Amino acid sequence: MEEGIISVDRWAEGSQAYFLTHLHADHTQGLTSSWAKGPIFCSSLTAKLFPFKFPNFKLSLLRVLDLGSWQPLSLISPSTGSKITVQVMAIDAHHCPGAVMFLFRGEFGCLLNTGDFRWEKNTERAKLGREMLLNALQDDVVDVLYLDNTYCNPSYEFPSREVAAQQVVDIITSHPEHDIIIGVDTLGKEDLLLHISNALNTKIWVWPERLQTMHLLGFHDIFTTKTSVTRVRAVPRYSFSIETLEGLNTMRPTIGIIPSGLPWVVKPIEGDDKLFGSLLVSRYNRSKVSSKSGKQNDKMDGNLGSVKRFHKYIYSVQYSDHSCYQEIEEFIKLVHPTNMKGIVSSSSCYVDPLYYFGRLCGINQPLQGMHHQHQKKERGDRVVPVHTNSKFRSGCYSGVEKKRKKVVGRLGVHLSWMSVLRQAQRGVKLAENECSD
Numbered sequence: 001m002e003e004g005i006i007s008v009d010r011w012a013e014g015s016q017a018y019f020l021t022h023l024h025a026d027h028t029q030g031l032t033s034s035w036a037k038g039p040i041f042c043s044s045l046t047a048k049l050f051p052f053k054f055p056n057f058k059l060s061l062l063r064v065l066d067l068g069s070w071q072p073l074s075l076i077s078p079s080t081g082s083k084i085t086v087q088v089m090a091i092d093a094h095h096c097p098g099a100v101m102f103l104f105r106g107e108f109g110c111l112l113n114t115g116d117f118r119w120e121k122n123t124e125r126a127k128l129g130r131e132m133l134l135n136a137l138q139d140d141v142v143d144v145l146y147l148d149n150t151y152c153n154p155s156y157e158f159p160s161r162e163v164a165a166q167q168v169v170d171i172i173t174s175h176p177e178h179d180i181i182i183g184v185d186t187l188g189k190e191d192l193l194l195h196i197s198n199a200l201n202t203k204i205w206v207w208p209e210r211l212q213t214m215h216l217l218g219f220h221d222i223f224t225t226k227t228s229v230t231r232v233r234a235v236p237r238y239s240f241s242i243e244t245l246e247g248l249n250t251m252r253p254t255i256g257i258i259p260s261g262l263p264w265v266v267k268p269i270e271g272d273d274k275l276f277g278s279l280l281v282s283r284y285n286r287s288k289v290s291s292k293s294g295k296q297n298d299k300m301d302g303n304l305g306s307v308k309r310f311h312k313y314i315y316s317v318q319y320s321d322h323s324c325y326q327e328i329e330e331f332i333k334l335v336h337p338t339n340m341k342g343i344v345s346s347s348s349c350y351v352d353p354l355y356y357f358g359r360l361c362g363i364n365q366p367l368q369g370m371h372h373q374h375q376k377k378e379r380g381d382r383v384v385p386v387h388t389n390s391k392f393r394s395g396c397y398s399g400v401e402k403k404r405k406k407v408v409g410r411l412g413v414h415l416s417w418m419s420v421l422r423q424a425q426r427g428v429k430l431a432e433n434e435c436s437d
């Protein structure tokens, strides 16, 4: 973030202090068990989970930051060579277990890096986070906001996680005779699973590696690896596909639920009303958005409902650990930064938050428009699927296409439930997705 001083979720040489917002794979690319470039600052929960993800890591390099309190760091100014003090505070990001934002004060000014974050309004935890941030900021002006711009587009409207979790429960209760599989990552969406468990008074099956994580998080009685005790299973998201569901349905009636901020539909193949494998596309890829006003003028079926049955066996529920567009806007209004940069970009396309929100900081819309092509991966960037939905520029189409391919790769992996189960039971380390949504 600040050249020669601090790095957030970036693991190249040349910084004096490294900060890890959370343990999702797209934030740890370049970080290995043999890390020796310097101390890594993170939350206590991330530190607790850290050895599980990075066995044999030298734990003396981890520095735990308590939430909501300033921590002074003595560093060296790269410009003058003299000692400087940088103040840092970790603030709950409401994303996945251990996820934090970092607020910095130093000779470079005041910087806020959200990492991945969800900025909901109504929960107690969200209120505490808001208070913590406002207390920390006081009269400080945030010079640069490094923002989770995953859903930085007005098309991305979705409900609170509380509402979405109840939608998942409703889907399950409306299928009393079905087995249920829910696609999740190796970390995140625990609250959803807890909500289901409480509402239905049932245990939830998880794969062995995930069970260990649940135990580390303090959930000892809710999750199980015994298939016989529950009909609700949380499975690795990469194993979740139409083929898997079709295979399972030859044995028992089963439905799948994908909790994700991205609504997916199956694209029918022209001239063929049969579903074609797992070819899934975002319905928003086909919608038209006014690139100037950012207003959606064609919402396809006119329904932005957050539950979609896009296949006879699969429901998509917009349960997301990232902020939706409106929450991003509220956050920016609250922080009112002088400048901002998105932390999420793909190898080919970048959604510039200044395009939609520059006016909130008194900055004119960037000349290059909402997206610009990415020449080269820059520091601080991370590769995640491009969440774009319209025909802004021809340059961006490659990003959209790449995303499509990625999604097909991600959700379309042909892997039968039994093979996943067998792998999991053998303790095979399951691959992790590059990002969680």
Ligand SMILES: [Zn+2]
Pocket (backbone or CB within 6 Å): 022, 024, 095, 096, 116, 435, 436
């Ligand atoms: Zn994340």
